[in-house]
Amino acid sequence: MTIRFRSLAELDAVAGQLVAAGSSHSVWLFDGPMGAGKTTLIKAVCRQMGVLNTVQSPTFSIVNEYVTEKGEPIYHFDCYRLRDEEEALDSGLEEYIDSGERCLIEWPERIAGLLPPDAWTIHLEVEEGERILKTN
Numbered sequence: 001m002t003i004r005f006r007s008l009a010e011l012d013a014v015a016g017q018l019v020a021a022g023s024s025h026s027v028w029l030f031d032g033p034m035g036a037g038k039t040t041l042i043k044a045v046c047r048q049m050g051v052l053n054t055v056q057s058p059t060f061s062i063v064n065e066y067v068t069e070k071g072e073p074i075y076h077f078d079c080y081r082l083r084d085e086e087e088a089l090d091s092g093l094e095e096y097i098d099s100g101e102r103c104l105i106e107w108p109e110r111i112a113g114l115l116p117p118d119a120w121t122i123h124l125e126v127e128e129g130e131r132i133l134k135t136n
Contacts, residue, residue, distance in 0.1 A: 003133040008040070014133065015044035018122065021135065025120035026100055029108035032124035037131060038106045041124060042076060045104065049074060057106075062091050072101070079107040085114055 001021055005014050018041075022028055028045075030038040043055045050069040058064040058078045066074045075096045082088050088111045097103055097116065108115060121136045 001135045004130055005133070006130050011041065011044040012047065015041065015048045018045055018133075018135070019048045022120050022122075025118065027097055027103045027105065027116055027119040029115065029119050029121045030104065030106045030124065031108060031121055033126070036124045036126055038124055039078075041122075041133075042104050042106070046074060046076075049102070063093070063096065074102045074104065075099075077103065077105045079105060079110040082107075082110045085111050088114055 001017075003014050003017060005011070030042060032038055039057045046055045046066055051066040051074060052069055053064075053066040055066060055076065056064065058076055059080060062077060062079070062082070064076045066076065068074065077093065077096075079088065079093075082091075088094070093111065094114055097114065105111075105115075105119075108119070108121075123134045125132050125134075
């Protein structure tokens with residue numbers, strides 16, 4: 001699936017499409033360069049999933065836990081600061097991934113060896129004022 005959008009006003013509709021398309025995946029990988037809008041997209045995805053908490057980047061905490069209006073947990077990871085997979089294991093990341101609950105992971109390339117083969121990749125890039133989102 002490829003989605004192109006230019007404005008933040010389109011983001012909730014884009015997130016709604018992702019939520020519908022990715023419903024069978026528990027681990028979502030958000031890939032893209034710094035500043036592409038990964039965290040902003042995750043905020044919109046969480047809104048579409050009915051998250052009640054404030055969604056913010058877990059850059060320093062590595063993981064934030066949110067709860068949907070149905071009481072379902074969603075785990076949001078920012079792996080940018082992780083030095084290696086060992087540090088990810090020390091943070092308990094593997095237990096979250098193995099839980100079967102929804103895990104939204106930014107900078108997944110830092111922990112590539114720990115990711116399940118059925119993880120869903122959402123690649124975000126910026127081109128000429130337009131954001132291009134591609135999924136596997």
